[in-house]
Amino acid sequence: MARVVITGLGVICPLGNDKEVFWQSLANGKNGIGRITHFDTAKFPAQIAGEVKNFDPGQYMDKKEARRLVRFIQLAIAAAQQAVKDANLKIIGDFANEVGVLIGSGIGGIGFLEEQARNLFEKGPNRLSPFTVPYMIADMAAGMVSINLGAKGPNSCVVTACASGTNSIGDAYKLIQRGAAKAMITGGAEAAVTPLGVASFCAARALTFSHNDSPENASRPFDAKRDGFVMGEGSGIVILEELEFAKDRGAKIYAEVIGYGMSGDANHITAPAPGGEGAARSIRAALKDANISPAQVDYINAHGTSTELNDKFETMAIKTVFGERARQIPISSNKSMMGHLLGATGAVELIASVLTIQNSLIPPTINYETPDPECDLDYVPNTARPQNVNIVMSNSFGFGGHNAILIVKKYSDS
Numbered sequence: 001m002a003r004v005v006i007t008g009l010g011v012i013c014p015l016g017n018d019k020e021v022f023w024q025s026l027a028n029g030k031n032g033i034g035r036i037t038h039f040d041t042a043k044f045p046a047q048i049a050g051e052v053k054n055f056d057p058g059q060y061m062d063k064k065e066a067r068r069l070v071r072f073i074q075l076a077i078a079a080a081q082q083a084v085k086d087a088n089l090k091i092i093g094d095f096a097n098e099v100g101v102l103i104g105s106g107i108g109g110i111g112f113l114e115e116q117a118r119n120l121f122e123k124g125p126n127r128l129s130p131f132t133v134p135y136m137i138a139d140m141a142a143g144m145v146s147i148n149l150g151a152k153g154p155n156s157c158v159v160t161a162c163a164s165g166t167n168s169i170g171d172a173y174k175l176i177q178r179g180a181a182k183a184m185i186t187g188g189a190e191a192a193v194t195p196l197g198v199a200s201f202c203a204a205r206a207l208t209f210s211h212n213d214s215p216e217n218a219s220r221p222f223d224a225k226r227d228g229f230v231m232g233e234g235s236g237i238v239i240l241e242e243l244e245f246a247k248d249r250g251a252k253i254y255a256e257v258i259g260y261g262m263s264g265d266a267n268h269i270t271a272p273a274p275g276g277e278g279a280a281r282s283i284r285a286a287l288k289d290a291n292i293s294p295a296q297v298d299y300i301n302a303h304g305t306s307t308e309l310n311d312k313f314e315t316m317a318i319k320t321v322f323g324e325r326a327r328q329i330p331i332s333s334n335k336s337m338m339g340h341l342l343g344a345t346g347a348v349e350l351i352a353s354v355l356t357i358q359n360s361l362i363p364p365t366i367n368y369e370t371p372d373p374e375c376d377l378d379y380v381p382n383t384a385r386p387q388n389v390n391i392v393m394s395n396s397f398g399f400g401g402h403n404a405i406l407i408v409k410k411y412s413d414s
Helices: 019-027 063-068 071-087 093-098 110-123 132-136 140-149 161-177 195-203 243-248 274-290 308-328 342-359
Strands: 004-012 099-104 183-190 234-242 255-264 299-301 391-398 402-409
Touching: 004 019, 004 071, 004 161, 004 243, 004 342, 019 342, 071 099, 071 140, 071 183, 071 234, 093 099, 099 140, 099 161, 110 132, 110 195, 132 140, 140 183, 161 183, 161 234, 161 255, 161 342, 161 391, 161 402, 183 342, 234 243, 234 342, 255 274, 255 342, 274 308, 274 391, 274 402, 299 342, 308 391, 342 391, 342 402
Parallel strands: 099 183, 299 391
Antiparallel strands: 004 234, 004 255, 183 234, 255 402, 391 402
């Protein structure tokens, strides 16, 4: 079966608008969470988020298109262009048919949907934009990236809530393995820090309400005083290529994708399965796909949302699969610094995983202050840790009981 490697990285997120700034922020334990600036939050229980800062879509598209496109599509195009440029991938001629796009989004164009709903109820049905359908549906990030870059291969979108980015990369990996494409532009994009987006998660009691005046302390995965996640926005895109094709064109190779697992909890619309049972099954499936043992995993990039149930059950799932070795594996959550990017989070965290391998440095879980007896593993508290890392497992779990796991390793020609 074909080997699949990562040759390009693109990221726009609360910790930076390119992979270099993003990595430096992670390595230094920088906080990217602050008061929401996109709208007035005076009446909202949660008033903080991980917003993308100083983003100029005009750097990636003409200003007319930038004004027209909705934010999650803008973010996807920007990250995709970064990744394609980083990979030095020329999408021209017949080769365009061999390059696919698979970009997930949990929610899609919710901000545009809000605007058009106001138009409908205040001004009537004839005042809706003709772009209402294409700009609210989640697949349009993939569609517009394909149009923008001329990629004519397999084109799709995964919507599995907060596992969307991870499932997208995993599915793209499998498309290349089975010969359906030579290269895939893949990842996730989300821009749901909007009145309806934030209010909806407030109503679900999923967000923290207790840190509006101290946003830098709000996201605290695995800490005993965690009380909800912090919303974020952004996009992470990677270029996957079939190994021999990448080598033939002299591509720079960051890492190799070796495993992908997924499962369903069949338990509850929002709560994870008790004991992390579904998560454990997806981890085992990824290890089997990678043909490695639990003893070979050097680091786990956790889902780590800073919610009571996720952090506890993710810890239990890791213990179930790794046994006593669970206490020896460094585990950290990027969400402690950037918040939860929903459908984009798994893709951005996979980029962090790849950069962890590249830099031999494990990013910390910041705001870890009060140990929780039920979360008693090594969460790399507060300070990055130098360590040679060969194999990383990246976890993502989503509402609806979606579990998705990716495993990447340091590239070796052998």
